[in-house]
Amino acid sequence: MSVPKINERSAAAAYEAWYHTRRGHWIAEREFALLRRLLNPAPHTSLLDIGCGTGYFSRRFAAGGLAVTGLDPDAAALDYAQGKGGGVHYIQGSALALPFADGHFDHATAITSLCFVADPLQALREMWRVSRGRVLLGLLNRHSLLHRQKEGKGGYRDARWDSATEVVERWIPALTPAPARYTAHSAIFLPTAGPLARQAERWLPNTLPWGGFLVICLEKTE
Numbered sequence: 001m002s003v004p005k006i007n008e009r010s011a012a013a014a015y016e017a018w019y020h021t022r023r024g025h026w027i028a029e030r031e032f033a034l035l036r037r038l039l040n041p042a043p044h045t046s047l048l049d050i051g052c053g054t055g056y057f058s059r060r061f062a063a064g065g066l067a068v069t070g071l072d073p074d075a076a077a078l079d080y081a082q083g084k085g086g087g088v089h090y091i092q093g094s095a096l097a098l099p100f101a102d103g104h105f106d107h108a109t110a111i112t113s114l115c116f117v118a119d120p121l122q123a124l125r126e127m128w129r130v131s132r133g134r135v136l137l138g139l140l141n142r143h144s145l146l147h148r149q150k151e152g153k154g155g156y157r158d159a160r161w162d163s164a165t166e167v168v169e170r171w172i173p174a175l176t177p178a179p180a181r182y183t184a185h186s187a188i189f190l191p192t193a194g195p196l197a198r199q200a201e202r203w204l205p206n207t208l209p210w211g212g213f214l215v216i217c218l219e220k221t222e
């Protein structure tokens with residue numbers, strides 16, 4: 001959930017560096033733990049990571065044994081991602097028109113990327129179309145302390161903040177076929193990442209809808 005815009009190679013390196021700060025590392029670990037738990041992929045299944053940016057999460061999933069394709073419109077971010085290796089295949093493209101056949105991937109993720117897409121419903125339809133199994137949306141939660149702290153600031157300036165209710169009431173009913181199941185979870189309840197935040201994260205269940213990082217998991221098959 002590092003959010004500055006990535007539009008040149010040095011910016012990509014700066015973006016990635018955030019993941020190695022004390023706060024960034026903690027946030028990324030919490031986010032990845034939640035994403036991995038919800039995706040719960042079988043070994044060697046395929047994953048399309050949409051809006052992969054510098055490939056931080058793509059590499060994490062690939063290291064866990066998935067065959068990962070990362071897609072992003074930003075050539076500089078992809079160039080940086082490619083340089084990091086990690087066994088991920090990268091492709092330039094937009095979430096709005098995915099260059100893959102129906103059901104091409106087992107799973108698809110969009111991690112803090114649909115918040116920069118003007119038509120998230122079209123992006124979700126595309127994710128749903130190219131996936132056979134689970135689709136995970138990592139969104140910025142409007143009902144969170146992070147929103148109060150960061151809305152309109154820095155790299156969050158152009159981001160849209162979503163809510164689980166909106167996704168459940170407006171996005172999910174637009175999908176065909178309808179999901180067999182969906183869940184909403186969140187993490188990063190106190191965005192400070194200090195001792196109190198770490199304690200809160202240990203005690204508060206991810207089923208509470210007030211974390212800054214909102215994850216909607218949609219399942220296509222039983």
Ligand SMILES: C[S@@+](CC[C@H](N)C(=O)[O-])C[C@H]1O[C@@H](n2cnc3c(N)ncnc32)[C@H](O)[C@@H]1O
Pocket residue numbers: 001002003004006050051052053054055056057071072073074077093094095096110111112113114116117
């Ligand atoms: C905050 S970054 C997140 C990157 C990565 N998922 C992560 O969590 O580190 C947002 C990403 O969304 C990408 N993005 C913006 N518009 C997009 C679109 N139409 N389709 C796919 N990705 C898009 C940006 O290029 C950027 O890499």
